[in-house]
Amino acid sequence: MHNTTCASAIARELYGEDWEDNFLELNASDERGIDVVRDRIKSFARTSFGGVDHRIIFLDEADALCVPPGTEVVTGYPSSPEVKPIEEVSEDGEPIPSVDFETNEVQSDKGKLVDSGVADFFELELDDGRTMLASLGHPFFVVGDDGRLVEKELRELSPGDEIADFGDEIGVSRCDTCGDWTAGRFCSVDCKNEGHSREMQGESNPMYGTEWSDERREKIVETLSDGRLAGENNPNYGGEFHGVSVWEMDEEAIDRFREKISKRRSGTPWEEWVVDANPEAVKEQIGRSSAEWWDDLYDDRKAELVEKATENCDYPVCDITGDNNPMRNPEVAQKVSEALMGHEPTGGNTRYSEELSHLVRSGWEYEVAKALQDAGVEYEYEPEFELSDSVFHPDFLIDDIVIEVKGVAKLWGQTEKVEEFLETYGDDYRFIVVGDGELPHHEHYTRDEFEPALVSDGGLQPVQTATVRNIEYSHRGKAYNITMKGTPNFMLANGILTHNTSDAQSALRRTMEQFSNNVRFILSCNYSSRIIDPIQSRCAVFRFSPLSDEAVAEEMRHIADAEGIELTEGGVDALVYAADGDMRKAINALQAASVTGEVVDEEAVYALTSTARPEAVHEMVEQALDGDFTAARSTLDRLLTEEGIAGGDVIDQLHRGVWEFDLDDEAAVRLLDRIGETEYRITRGASERVQLEAMLASLALED
Missing domain, CATH: 3.40.50.300 (P-loop containing nucleotide triphosphate hydrolases)
Structure with a gap:
């Protein structure tokens, strides 16, 4: 039952x-x-x-939820996603993006690998050609009438259904070179190199069709004749080609390059300047060396460098060096000092962004602002909060959320201000720090972790969908899943959103x-x-064994009598064999066979259940053991193509019938060994036909 x-x-x-x-x-x-x-x-x-x-x-x-090994999934942070096979996901957990069910936005999350045993897998094909493998009970997501994501298992999907697709949001695409899924244009350095090489071929090469003129040659020779590559300064000096890039050369050449560049820039060896250096001391030394270098230049060379540095500026450039500096005038300096009194000092990266329509004080601050605007999150830039004896200007205000983007808190000396802000306004505002966790905060995120979804107002974002074209059986094999810490979903490498159950x-x-x-x-x-x-640990475990053949046969006769079905003894034996102890399978087979004809016999049962006759399987094995591989392969081909039996079912029937065949112990052990190896290879994703033929070949070759 x-x-x-x-x-x-x-x-x-x-x-x-x-x-x-x-x-x-x-x-x-x-x-x-x-x-x-x-x-x-x-x-x-x-x-x-x-x-x-x-x-x-x-x-x-x-x-019943899982996907097979080799299924590529999206890992990492939403801002820097990665693609890897599911079996390479850490069992201890790692960053994996998910989708917030309240907003439909991609968010940072964490997940870890779960071994799900073995399962039957079906291939789901989309209209655009993308495919994925999953068990029938594995849920994907459709978009409900209210715009929310609704789980729908693979068994419930049909051609024409549309499932959630977050490929554009997470930024995955096919590699331009090999076609594998990746987070970017190329999936590897080799593909990147090959792709760039292709782009520079033929008319795509900017030099295509250009002849080297004497003027061009003279210009290149003049540029390279200033001594930078003369004599021993040439990395290929001495006739040995070390490589097109200094970092691709041998260690000796790289060391020579390091020493030369170090002495030119700071006058100190590489180890002292870079590896063991004090950053502040190096900055001071570089500044001093740069000042000495500038002082040693002739005025004409200085003018040439200034002109080159400012030739693309769209604003007037004035010489304010030396006596030309207006701040040397005491009256001007006094006026500037009075004008700046009470204003917070700003860094050298402060600039106006036309794209954002407000100032930004760092590239990091620009990234956060751009992400918020792209996500449609409205904010106030640098709002003003009154403190006891000063004013605090955090970076962003979103309703009751305050965001401060800070690299190194101690460098800017705002810790005391933030402490006072939290004491004064902490009950009314949620204070988020993006960057240095040493700054007091309610919530903290690193540069990679912060996403607009963390501060959005909860509105549902529209979800793109992909249309299902076809679903068909693939194979039986090893299964994995991912258990998520936050929201129970993760993305396949092709952008399709899927679900997990451990949560x-x-x-x-x-x-x-x-x-x-x-x-x-x-x-x-x-x-x-x-x-x-x-x-x-909270359950009592009851394990149920398959029903006996006698119990199944008795129930089949009882149902046939009650329903007026003419059931032959051969039909009973076939039902018992096909059910293999599963009463539901036997009842379903009897019901299906009774609809197709007046009499339920073994022919009808084997045809409807896609089960091979035991004698056919036995014949195939005997042919292989007798060394007649051609005949055994022909029998296998008939079972797979004409009778439509799945390779996994052939393996199951072989295993069931080993001790029913008239084989001596040695032959039975050999057959079991080959069956086990073949079953393992098929579960790992190998071709069923190839592996079954290989098994028959190995049996035929045995002495």
């Missing part, structure tokens, strides 16, 4: 006519996730009817503890190892 039917029968026995009021069943076709656990299960657990001591919640197929199980565990006095939970699964340990 099917497990759900069995659970329903128990509920009827316990509660009588009121069983539906005290029994909640969630099966594999229900939406899964934290929302279900929080809403449906908690709502059911809180209510009570009829004064019963305990109510029952039955969760069926709680372990829902964690929420379920808390619910089980909360309502242990009045609710009992029943979890049904194929692989108990996929249920998290905290739940398993």
